[in-house]
Amino acid sequence: MNDSLSALPQGKSSPVFFLRLAGHVFFLLLFLLAMVYAVERVSHVDAAWQFWERVNGGTFVYPESRYGVILSELPLWLAVKAGLPFNALVYINSGSYIVLYYGIWLLCVYRLKNMAAGTAVLFALCLGIKLTFLHTVTESHQAIIFSVLLFAVLNSEVIKKRSLHILFSLAATILVLLTHPFALFTAGFAAAWQMVVSRKFRSPAPWLVFALVAGFSLFRFLTAGEHSYDATHYDHLKSVPALELLSQGSYFIKIFGGYFAQLYWLPSLVFIITVILMVRRRDWLKLSVFSGALFFYIIVAAITFYNGDSLQMMERAWLPPFFMLSLAFAGQLAVPEIKPAYVMKIMPVLFLFGGLLLINQGCIVFRKRAEYYYAMMEQGMKLGADQVIIPDKKMNTGRIQAAWAMGTESLVLSTFRFGKSMTIIPQSQLKTHTPGFYMINDVDSMHVNMLNPKYFQLSGNGYVLLTEPVKE
Numbered sequence: 001m002n003d004s005l006s007a008l009p010q011g012k013s014s015p016v017f018f019l020r021l022a023g024h025v026f027f028l029l030l031f032l033l034a035m036v037y038a039v040e041r042v043s044h045v046d047a048a049w050q051f052w053e054r055v056n057g058g059t060f061v062y063p064e065s066r067y068g069v070i071l072s073e074l075p076l077w078l079a080v081k082a083g084l085p086f087n088a089l090v091y092i093n094s095g096s097y098i099v100l101y102y103g104i105w106l107l108c109v110y111r112l113k114n115m116a117a118g119t120a121v122l123f124a125l126c127l128g129i130k131l132t133f134l135h136t137v138t139e140s141h142q143a144i145i146f147s148v149l150l151f152a153v154l155n156s157e158v159i160k161k162r163s164l165h166i167l168f169s170l171a172a173t174i175l176v177l178l179t180h181p182f183a184l185f186t187a188g189f190a191a192a193w194q195m196v197v198s199r200k201f202r203s204p205a206p207w208l209v210f211a212l213v214a215g216f217s218l219f220r221f222l223t224a225g226e227h228s229y230d231a232t233h234y235d236h237l238k239s240v241p242a243l244e245l246l247s248q249g250s251y252f253i254k255i256f257g258g259y260f261a262q263l264y265w266l267p268s269l270v271f272i273i274t275v276i277l278m279v280r281r282r283d284w285l286k287l288s289v290f291s292g293a294l295f296f297y298i299i300v301a302a303i304t305f306y307n308g309d310s311l312q313m314m315e316r317a318w319l320p321p322f323f324m325l326s327l328a329f330a331g332q333l334a335v336p337e338i339k340p341a342y343v344m345k346i347m348p349v350l351f352l353f354g355g356l357l358l359i360n361q362g363c364i365v366f367r368k369r370a371e372y373y374y375a376m377m378e379q380g381m382k383l384g385a386d387q388v389i390i391p392d393k394k395m396n397t398g399r400i401q402a403a404w405a406m407g408t409e410s411l412v413l414s415t416f417r418f419g420k421s422m423t424i425i426p427q428s429q430l431k432t433h434t435p436g437f438y439m440i441n442d443v444d445s446m447h448v449n450m451l452n453p454k455y456f457q458l459s460g461n462g463y464v465l466l467t468e469p470v471k472e
Contacts, residue, residue, distance in 0.1 A: 015333075016115055018345040023109065026122050026352050027102045031095060033133070033356070033363060038094035040134055040366040043412040045312075045405045047137045049441070052408045055080055055089055056452045066139045068146065068179030072100055086415050086455050097136050101125060101145050108152040116197075116331040117152035119348060121145060123326035124319075126355025128267045130362035131312045132319070140316045143180035144323045150176055151190040151327060154205055155198060162204075169205040170212060177216045184217040185300075185320045189293050193327055196289050251308030252301050252317060263315075266354050267322050270329050273347075277332040290328045294321050310401070372399040373413045375470050377422050385464035387438065388424045394470065395426060404429065404442035411456060421456045427465070436460040 034041060042051045050061050058080045060073050075096035079089050101121065109118035124144050132141060150172040159165045176183040191209040195201050256264055278287040297320050305317050333348060380388035388410075392403075400406060403426045414422035429442040437445045438458055448460040 015345055019115060019119055019333075019348060020109060022345075022349050022352065023105055023118060023122055026125075026356070027098065027105065029356055030125065030359075031098045031102075033359060034094045034098045035091060037134070037363040037367065038091045039413060039416045040363060040370050041094045041136045042090055043370065043409050043416075044134055044366065045402045045409070047135055048405060048409040048412050050137045051076075051090075051093055052412055052456075055086075055455055058452070063139075066179055068175050068177075069137070069139055069142060072097055072137075072142060075099075083454065089455075090412075090416055094136060097142075100142075104145055104149050108149060112152045112156045112158055114152040114155055116327070116333075117148050117155070119330035119333060120148050120151070120323075120326040122348070122352055123270070123330060123355075124148060124323050126352060126359060127270060127326055128264060128315070128318050128322040129355065130263050130315065130358045131365075132315050133359045134362055134366045135312055135316070138316055139180040140182065140319050143176055143183050143186060144319050146172065146176045146179055147183065147186035147190045147323060148327065150187055150209070151194055154191060154194040154209070166205050166208060169209060173209045173212050174216075177213065181217070181220060182320050184213055185293075185297050186323050187213050189320075189324050190327070192289055192293065193324075193331075196286055197331055250302035250306045252305035252314065253298075255308070255311070255314045256318070259311075263358060264318075266351065266358065267325055270351060271325055274325065274329045274332055278328075281332075286328065286331075290324065293324055297321050297324070312401075369399045369401070370413055370417075372396055372470065373410055373424070374417055376424050376466065377410070377414050377418065379466055379468055379470060380422055380424065380464070381418075383464050383466070385461070386420070386422045386458050387461070387463045388422065388466050389427045389430055389463045390424055390466045390470070391427050394466070396470065407439045407441055415456060421451075421458055423458065424466075425463070430463060435462040 041047065046063075050063070053059070053061050054073065054076055058077070060070065060077060062069065076089060076093045079092045084092070105118050105121045108114050108121060125141075132138060135141075150169070153159070153165075153168050153172045156165070156168075159168060173187055176187045187209060191206040191213075195203070195206050260268070274290075275287065278284075278290070301317055301320075305314065308314065309317070376388065376390060380386070395403070397403075406429075407423050407425045410424040411421055414420065423438055425439050425442075430439065436447055436449075437460075438448050438451070439445050448458040451458060
């Protein structure tokens with residue numbers, strides 16, 4: 001069994017037709033969410049900073065040399081070069097990621113004819129996700145979707161020539177590896193899962209993928225800069241004592257239990273159903289590889305994120321096991337033996353709908369956060385200022401999740417909402433009182449003349465203290 005679309009009936013009443021239709025509707029709804037919450041998606045922490053840097057400089061940005069994100073950056077770069085209005089840039093940037101994922105889904109389902117991969121794309125975009133949808137620039141999510149594409153290429157029956165099959169498989173692997181470091185797990189699992197579902201253990205493509213993943217990951221490990229973001233995670237792997245991990249527990253595991261009722265009940269339910277389906281079909285090899293890969297990643301992640309990180313970061317850290325779950329669950333659906341047939345129609349739709357509801361809940365949280373910013377900006381406008389300081393004690397830390405990023409977040413939000421730029425920073429992070437300078441974040445500053453005047457304009461008169469409490 002190769003989990004292929006060609007193994008299923010093709011009529012309009014078939015589960016395949018229904019899953020295709022569900023996929024189109026899912027992406028339409030996801031795109032609508034991306035439009036409704038466009039500015040919220042591009043104005044939070046890294047998303048705000050990268051959006052600002054790309055628009056202000058009209059350049060590509062590759063954090064930690066993750067060049068695989070070029071496909072998602074291209075629409076915004078073209079829009080900036082075309083001189084489109086700022087609000088148009090916001091909508092294009094927010095929607096372009098959904099369009100990219102939709103294109104990969106279309107490629108998996110219609111060109112590579114792999115329903116399991118196409119369905120896995122859908123689940124990977126909503127299982128265990130609430131805040132990640134609001135972090136548009138996350139390379140981790142792009143790596144997940146590219147890994148599904150890698151599986152579809154490896155498992156393709158459309159690419160007949162072995163040389164082309166190997167070439168496309170290695171190209172897809174390189175794309176994944178250049179996007180995020182945890183591709184070590186997702187690309188590796190994609191290759192292993194292809195071997196399991198096809199039962200072709202001597203096929204050269206998966207073994208070449210394994211070799212490429214191992215070599216690239218080793219190279220990245222050895223060449224990671226001492227103070228780079230990736231290096232900190234490598235250090236955690238070497239420094240956390242196993243005994244301490246067992247005795248005190250990892251924050252990575254605790255976050256799952258702490259947010260089970262709010263978020264992780266959905267992937268947990270999918271996991272239980274997946275295991276039940278595998279046991280009923282006596283598919284012990286799939287069950288062994290699936291559970292073994294999950295266990296291995298969770299152990300590594302438990303060490304890496306032993307001390308935890310932001311809630312949004314921890315949500316993204318759980319994406320690889322949910323990718324494995326998406327691929328395994330989709331494969332269990334894409335078999336003709338499931339009876340009655342309507343189970344294949346109803347079950348995926350219910351899970352996709354539940355995932356969209358959780359995503360919308362995260363969007364509402366970020367909408368309230370943006371409204372708090374707007375309230376601060378309106379008070380700043382009453383003072384005639386476009387550079388504002390807010391006392392730390394008067395700041396709602398429940399709304400401001402990363403105070404160090406406020407300078408850029410507020411610049412993006414104000415330009416979108418009011419058509420003119422304003423920047424707000426906490427009082428404790430003001431590093432310079434010199435007029436003419438703008439605090440990008442808690443460390444970096446630049447002269448206002450270095451802002452792209454088409455999109456961002458600050459007077460440079462200096463920062464003004466916001467004395468009145470912010471009324472939300």
